[in-house]
Amino acid sequence: MTDRFPEGRIALVTGATSGIGLAVAEALGAAGAHVHINGLGSSGQIAAALAAVRMAGAPSASHHVADLRDPDAIRAMMAAVGSVDVLVNNAGIQHTASLAEMPDERWDALIAINLSACFHTMKAALPGMAERGFGRVINIASVHGLVASVNKAPYVAAKHGLIGLTKVAALEMAAQGSRASGGVTVNCVCPGWVETPLIEPQIAARAVDGDRDAGIRALLAEKQPSLRMTLPAEIASLALWLCRREAHNLNGAALPVDGGWTAQ
Template sequence: MDRFLQGRTALVTGSTSGIGLAIAEALSAAGARVAINGLGSAEQLEAALKRVTDAGSEARHFDADLRKPEQITGMLDAVQAWGEIDVLVNCAGIQHAAPLAEQPAQKWDDIIAINLSAAFHTMQHVLPGMGERGFGRVLNIASVHGLVASKNKAPYVASKFGIVGLSKVAALEYAAAGSRDSGGVTVNCVCPGWVETPLIEPQIQAHRNGGSRDDGVRALLEEKQPSQRMSLPEDIAAMVVWLCRRESHNVTGAAMPIDGAWTAQ
């Protein structure tokens, strides 16, 4: 593995499982020491830390309720006392599916807070330092639902469209920071479609209709993802790692779908 992030520090929110954990592992393998953040029992957090450190670099867990700006600030201060944040990945996210008229107001508030406002707070905190040092990478894990909508997901879609717009503004503001040699400061969104995580296994099983698991996957994806195959968390992580490379210094303000041609329709 090319440890091109040796000496760098990364913070990945929502990284105790799923896509966020895969990203934390990949950044560790690329040489960055990684601050992870997310929910889980003591055993789950220990297991996540072991996976990240086993990938090649030091890791620590930093706790914060991302609905609360003061806790986000406390987490960021603690991480930056450990090391200036060179790579910020906002991956934490929640979802609640219900028709617009039936969405609980508290669910709207929580989804906007965790999926969108938390990214604003982390970016506001770390981007000035990235600009001063001439290198920084912000990767916001949005969703295909930051590019197209679906029924029954009003707060989720609003949060993901919002983070795409927020990222474009930040990319414009920091586009001239640094240089080609230093790597510059870039802000991008990665927009996954269906990703194979344990959370969606029940949906796969529900679509099998007596067939194989692959039949269940194809039936589940048939309506929206033309490739009829899911991405793996590691696929998303590989895109994030490439966007951290110096060669990606002019890739900024982008919202990159990894969606099997979903948004090409």
């Protein structure tokens, strides 16, 4: 596995100004892909993300401001990017409340960004992938695409839907391309707890006498048997492997990276 199979290919990663998305964008850049990112953030944060992708080795990197709640904006972004070889649907939002108390507008936003946006990007990208005989769609779902938790109705519904959508697309693309070309595959990665800045307050709240590791163990104890979080770079390594030629027959899968959460 010494060749740089994604080298020179065009990649689009949504939700890539931080966290898992940025780590995936950096990994693709390090493998020689031309990387397009989409995501929220200040001008400084966006500039820093692009600099990180270029520093990783991407021959080019650009940012697209499309609002993923808007199908027209998504179509415009896909047209601007052009022929996409690697599509990583990572953007997502969350809102916790009981089903009875979930605001209608939050339901609509979560379904739009976590599920419908993936449909629109895939609809635009898959025909070209099929024509070229190579393509990779990697949908960053969640452990909540496989199991449920209370107070997360729209998130769980969207992530379960994303896994179903992934399976349909995988079946429709399964015979495209060849072993030599790499084929067209559509898969989900389903992370459990991932160590990102967004969860630091939850760790700190559980830390005893400032012991961060104790805080992590306490946070994960209910769900994730490993008691270890996954790093964004580890998710990125899996995503990069899925882009390789030898992954041509790994298709339609929902791959849990959850420390045993869904094995219980």
